[in-house]
Amino acid sequence: MKKSSCFALLASLFLSVVATVTAQDVVRPEPKFDRDQFERAATSVARPDFLACRNTDAKITRPSDLSIEEFSRMLHGVWINQNRRTVHGLPVETDAAFYIDMRGGSGSAILIDRNNMGDFPLSRPFLISTNRYRKNARPLSMTFVNCTYQFLDQYIKVSDEVPRDALASSTSLSLRRARGGGSLREVWDQLVGAGYFNSFDMVTAKGARVSRRKVSPVQGDGLRVAVLPDGTTTDEKRIASGMEPGGEYSLPMLTGALFQITLTEVRSAGQNYKGVQMRWDGEYRGLGIDIPLGKSVQGVEQGEFLKEGNAVISAISVSGSRVWTTSECGDKNGLNAAETVSNPALSGTNLKPTLIFDRVVIGTP
Secondary structure (H helix, E strand, O other), X not given: OHHHHHHHHHHHHHHHHHXXXXXXXXXXXXXXXXXXXXXXXXXXXXXXXXXXXXOOOOOOOOOOOOOHHHHHHHHOXXXXXXXXXXXXXXXXXXXXXXXXXXXXXXEEEEEEEXXXXXXXXXXXXXXXXXXXXXXXXXXXXXXEXXXXXXXXXXXXXXXXXXXXXXXXXXXXXXXXXXXXOOOHHHHXXXXXXXXXXXXXXXXXXXXXXXXXXXXXXXXXXXXXEEEOOOOOEEEHHXXXXXXXXXXXXXXXXXXXXXXXXXXXXXXXXXXXXXXXXXXXXXXXXXEOXXXXXXXXXXXXXXXXXXXXXXXXXXXXXXXXXXXXXXXOHHHHOOOOOOOHHHOHHHOOOOOOOOEEOOEEEEOOX
């Protein structure tokens, strides 16, 4: 009996060791598509989701010339993002509005982005059925995909106009130049002058009633409170100490940028069709990020865009180092800038370590 018991024990130990070794040797498959009947849709270079991270060899299949005039018309208007963002696969409560005023090959834009604020004053005016802003003639989305951080950011175009009064009402500020049809530069200066980026009302508790407190936080100062999806209330210091892993994406944050936009025609080596190089020269401000209160930083976002059917795309698999990159927003939002290692297509280039987007897709083919 003792021998049998010892044998059974040894056998069970052996099986557990084999199971452990086998489990360690398992390689997770990364199929290029989920279902055979959708293979072409899954592997398309215009696919605006994390399949871009599996199909890193996707190429343009329906090329044609992209003109500055066509691209300018696509961009011009208002784009919003309501809860269409993930970081490391976790959804982030998002309320963002992007006002883009294009005049041919140049233009300006204001982006305001509020995370985890418990309300949606920027995007909601364009979603209610009684809104008076002219809808865009062609449904469009603009999606940014970064594989390193499993970061997906998607904006929906809601107007072919750039109504300054909507920007004024959604920020609850009396922006004289906005209501008078001033330039976006003038509107931005009034936003800054009115102190819009100096404080926000932070949610401190949710339930039957929402509690708020006015704060002026900078990333790392410990002032921010996060209300997690399950209702747990925590703070930045506890999250930093590892008490609520992933809770950093529930911390409130306010960012804004004024962009000067330039479109330039390009024809890359080996391509027999025209594309457009887009450059955004930005002035960034914000709260809860790595920018001092009341200060701004300058940065550049830029990349090459080409046509795929009726879509416009920028992709590492097509353009390599000319893909869409940013010089500041990654660092300032707490995403470490060391991505050249994880993007082999950029090795050997002089591209600085910035936030690099594996794919940006505007529209559908």
